[in-house]
Amino acid sequence: xxxxxxxxxxxxxxxxxxxxxxxxxxxxxxxxxxxxxxxxxxxxxxxxxxxxxxxxxxxxxxxxxxxxxxxxxxxxxxxxxxxxxxxxxxxxxxxxxxxxxxxxxxxxxxxxxxxxx
Numbered sequence: 001x002x003x004x005x006x007x008x009x010x011x012x013x014x015x016x017x018x019x020x021x022x023x024x025x026x027x028x029x030x031x032x033x034x035x036x037x038x039x040x041x042x043x044x045x046x047x048x049x050x051x052x053x054x055x056x057x058x059x060x061x062x063x064x065x066x067x068x069x070x071x072x073x074x075x076x077x078x079x080x081x082x083x084x085x086x087x088x089x090x091x092x093x094x095x096x097x098x099x100x101x102x103x104x105x106x107x108x109x110x111x112x113x114x115x116x117x
Contacts, residue, residue, distance in 0.1 A: 021056075038068065045072055051079050058084040061093070 025047065029040050048055045055075070075081065091097045 019056075041068055041072070048075055048079070048081070049073070051075070053078075054080040054082070056082045056084065060086050061091070061096070 025043075027040055027043055029036055029038075044057060086092075086097070088094060088097055
């Protein structure tokens with residue numbers, strides 16, 4: 001069976017297709033109801049400002065709200081940012097995914113890219 005999106009059904013050769021990095025971090029917000037404190041957003045912003053060339057963020061679920069965007073401070077010019085997130089095929093929430101598509105349209109394609117898997 002051939003999948004429309006090859007990553008979904010194919011084997012992945014991590015050694016050949018992976019990317020070497022100098023630092024990696026895993027973190028999450030605490031489990032809270034209603035308005036959540038943006039701890040992950042603050043940590044991402046702090047780490048991004050330490051980057052010298054690029055920032056790669058992988059998250060299965062992201063909906064950038066106005067307060068989130070307002071809380072981010074611009075990175076130095078020349079810093080490439082990439083967000084890897086679920087595709088419409090893989091997302092558990094297709095309605096929220098539409099908001100991500102709307103956000104992508106307003107980004108600078110020379111400095112920011114979205115990759116959906």
